[in-house]
Amino acid sequence: MRLSSWSLSSAVFRTGFDFGQREVAHWFPGHMAKGIKQMRASLRKVDCIVEIHDARIPFSGRNPLFQESLDVRPHLLVLNKMDLADISNKWAILKQLERDGVKNVLFTDCLRQRDESVKKLVPLVTQLIESSPRFHRDEDRSYCLMVIGVPNVGKSSLINALRRINLRKGKASKVGGEPGITKAVLTKIQVCERPPVYLLDTPGVLPPKIQNIETGMKLALCGTILDHLVGEDIIADYLLYSLNRLQRFGYVEKYELEGPCDDIQHVLKSIAVKLGKTQRVKAITGIGE
Numbered sequence: 001m002r003l004s005s006w007s008l009s010s011a012v013f014r015t016g017f018d019f020g021q022r023e024v025a026h027w028f029p030g031h032m033a034k035g036i037k038q039m040r041a042s043l044r045k046v047d048c049i050v051e052i053h054d055a056r057i058p059f060s061g062r063n064p065l066f067q068e069s070l071d072v073r074p075h076l077l078v079l080n081k082m083d084l085a086d087i088s089n090k091w092a093i094l095k096q097l098e099r100d101g102v103k104n105v106l107f108t109d110c111l112r113q114r115d116e117s118v119k120k121l122v123p124l125v126t127q128l129i130e131s132s133p134r135f136h137r138d139e140d141r142s143y144c145l146m147v148i149g150v151p152n153v154g155k156s157s158l159i160n161a162l163r164r165i166n167l168r169k170g171k172a173s174k175v176g177g178e179p180g181i182t183k184a185v186l187t188k189i190q191v192c193e194r195p196p197v198y199l200l201d202t203p204g205v206l207p208p209k210i211q212n213i214e215t216g217m218k219l220a221l222c223g224t225i226l227d228h229l230v231g232e233d234i235i236a237d238y239l240l241y242s243l244n245r246l247q248r249f250g251y252v253e254k255y256e257l258e259g260p261c262d263d264i265q266h267v268l269k270s271i272a273v274k275l276g277k278t279q280r281v282k283a284i285t286g287i288g289e
């Protein structure tokens with residue numbers, strides 16, 4: 001078996017998207033451009049930037065547009081959805097990020113009710129802010145954080161988890177399984193009383209140009225780009241390619257296949273049959289005769 005038939009050029013051809021060269025208007029819609037503008041305008045009020053990214057793709061798809069803000073404020077990279085990621089090589093990930101200039105990293109799972117990782121966030125950011133050269137201690141001082149990241153990585157979930165853990169309060173930010181739920185920079189949301197910590201939720205912003213097609217596919221696979229913009233079949237094909245390349249053959253047993261396979265249509269058909277998701281359709285013959 002060849003490990004995969006997936007090919008970058010065929011994905012470009014089939015999607016019509018060229019992640020490297022062309023700006024794809026759908027991926028940088030108006031609210032994202034507006035979001036970046038609003039973020040820049042609000043930066044003045046912010047003590048620390050909390051950038052959230054998907055722990056499954058720690059090195060791909062972070063938005064370079066955020067970089068300028070990271071240079072002027074303390075920065076914490078939160079790698080969320082760690083429950084879905086393979087973090088057995090956590091130290092290697094941290095080392096690589098450090099080489100890329102990212103020193104402060106926290107892995108989180110925002111869906112767990114009493115998650116220890118989310119609890120660490122407030123002490124970590126207050127420490128970062130208080131050790132920054134711009135810091136002035138003041139009796140009534142509160143801390144303002146700005147939460148940034150590409151769409152659907154869990155920005156709103158993190159805000160809600162912080163409120164749940166620190167204030168025992170309910171949701172303040174709308175959460176959704178699709179990218180693009182948060183469309184406006186919100187007003188300050190309180191997430192902790194002692195010390196008083198507020199934060200600004202922001203819309204998920206994709207880079208206007210995606211570095212290369214593989215980065216684009218990873219972002220799509222993690223749900224940061226609406227599936228239909230890339231094509232569900234192409235995303236599934238890339239997933240199969242990635243599983244085979246990483247020699248993760250768990251899908252073979254789960255879907256009772258004969259063995260590893262590089263034909264996505266065959267795999268999808270077998271899954272549909274196993275899950276009873278098939279439909280009878282009338283075959284139409286004779287067209288064009």
Ligand SMILES: Nc1nc2c(ncn2[C@@H]2O[C@H](COP(=O)(O)OP(=O)(O)OP(=O)(O)O)[C@@H](O)[C@H]2O)c(=O)[nH]1
Nearest residue numbers: 109110152153154155156157176177180181182204
């Ligand atoms: N498995 C898992 N899912 C998560 C986690 N955090 C968030 N999610 C899910 O990821 C999806 C997106 O979460 P949101 O909090 O809406 O993400 P967002 O970054 O605010 O999204 P936008 O508004 O599109 O920018 C939702 O379906 C959440 O339930 C996590 O730690 N683990």
